[in-house]
Amino acid sequence: MTIVIKRSKIAAALVGTMALAGSATVAANVDLSRLQAEQTQIHNRSAQSQERIDSLFEQSRELLADYREVVSQYESLRVYNDHVQRLVEDQQSQLNSLQRQIDGIEETRQGVVPLMYRMIDSLEEFVALDIPVRNENRTARVERLREIMTRSNVTDSEKFRQIMEAYQAEMDYGVALNAYQGDLTINGETVAVDFFHLGRVAFLAQSLDQRNAWRWDNEAREWVSLDGSYLNPLTQAIRMARNQTQVDVVRLPVAAPENAE
Template sequence: MTKVINKSKIAAALVGMFAIAGSATVAAQQISTLQNEEAKIHTADKRSQEKIDSLFEQSQELLFEYRRVVDEYENLKVYNDHVQRLVDDQNASLASLQRQIDGIEATKQGVVPLMYKMIDALEQFVQLDLPIHKESRLERVARLRDIMGASNVTTSEQFRQITEAYQAEMDYGAGLIAYEGKLQFGGEEIAVDYFHLGRVALLAQSTDLKNGWIYNNNSGEWEALDDSYLNSLTQAIRMARKQTAPDLIKLPIYAAERAE
């Protein structure tokens, strides 16, 4: 009886051992399965992290590219605004030049008739004035008329030469002036020294100092000068040529008429 019980205990123990061993095997299989799953999870997590890192890098690159494009846009906008201001200024300058050109044309329409009137007045003045270098002065007037009909002479140049002619006429009315020339008197051509005190008086003296004449602007004729003035005239001519010191002299005077 005792032997049977002992055998039963041994069998039970063996069964228990086999049961424990089977449980351990199952547990080991489960643990291995869990480890495999965990490994897969870690692998998936790693791949996910790699994707996240890749997407982050791409987003950073896109952000940098966006900022670069924005900066480039701002620079281009500043440059375009600058160019636009230059274009606007050039357009304003062109418009101003066009207005000036239009104004010049309008001015020329008023200046050209004025220049013809100035030439006519200058010629009339020379005809009425003392005959100081009369021929050369009338030749100057003729040249002015010629340039008014010259297409290759600009309006500004025409006006400049007219004003220079007026300036030359003004110079004749200043100071003591003496010059050599020929005098037509009594049907003869006489070598003389002309002398004029501005436009106050015009006289002439023969080069041998024996005869003198005075121009009467009222009659437009030369008249013989009284011998009493010959020495004074000689003195005046020398003063004009700076051959002697200035001094008081006595000479007859005829007042010149003004051009109307």
């Protein structure tokens, strides 16, 4: 009886001990689960934080790249703007130079126009005082120049060019060997003649029937009859001027040179 009771007590003690041990194990398992849960949460939060850090780092890299691109574009724009500024300054300098030239041209024009009128006046006076070689053509040329001067559709440069051409034509008369037909009024009668001039040295006329000849006296401003000894030489000179015979020496009356005082 006594042995059974002791065994029962021992069994009860063992059961109690095991119960306590089981309670401790359960408590330990609960703490471990909570720790694991907290670690999982910490890990998740760490992962989330890392993701945010990675995102911020990537954004900072993109911002840095954008910044560098903006800086590069700014430098390029600054260099280009400096280049454009130099071009603008050079163009402005050219415009200023052109404006000065235009102003100078206008001043020159104001001086050239009166000069052209004086040149026409001098040309008209020269034609009136010169030997009357093709006098009608030369007088008409002077009148044409005066008419051109009043036309707004003709530039000043063209007007000046035509005046210079007229002066050149007058110079050519001084060296030309020429013959042409025309009418000559002698003693109130009109005679068909061959005119001949050797520069301004001699201006002669011969009737088409080759029976009469005249010499222009520029000092007296009239035609003077020539004797018959000049008829054949004058006929030959007229033929030479028309390239109808070879150039040769002929005897013709010429105006005596005046002595310079």
